[in-house]
Amino acid sequence: MPNIKSAKKRVLVNQTKAARNKAAKSALKTQLKYFDAAINEGNRSEADKRYKEAVKAVDQAAARGLMHKNTAANRKSKMTLRLNKIPQ
Template sequence: MPNIKSAKKRVLVSQAKAAQNKAARSALKTDIKKFEAAVAEGNRSEADAAYKVAVKAVDKAAARGLLHRNNAANKKSKMTIKLSKLA
């Protein structure tokens, strides 16, 4: 346990940021799963709407540093391929 005041603050701040990151990562996974569920059902209109939400979430996660930009590009590419095969 830190003794210095600034170190104590850093512990609190890093715990808060970790919680925010965990929540954001969980929301991202939920959006991707909703898209994959719509694709599995074969519902094109629902898949289109879920695709837009999921891609936006992936882009935001990459911008915030939750995902590496290459990882985000791979996720978007795979979702685009799944959506185009649905047509």
């Protein structure tokens, strides 16, 4: 446990940021899960809607620094390929 006042504050700030990051990552995984469910169901209109939400969540995660921008681009590319396999 830190003894210096600034070190104690850093511990509290880091806990707050870790909790925020964990919540954001959980929300991202939830969006991706909904997209996967729509893809597996084969419902194109639902998949389109979920795709837009998932892409937005991935872009926000990359902007916040939760994932690297190339990782975000890779995920979006894979989602697009999966979406395009569903007949219209």
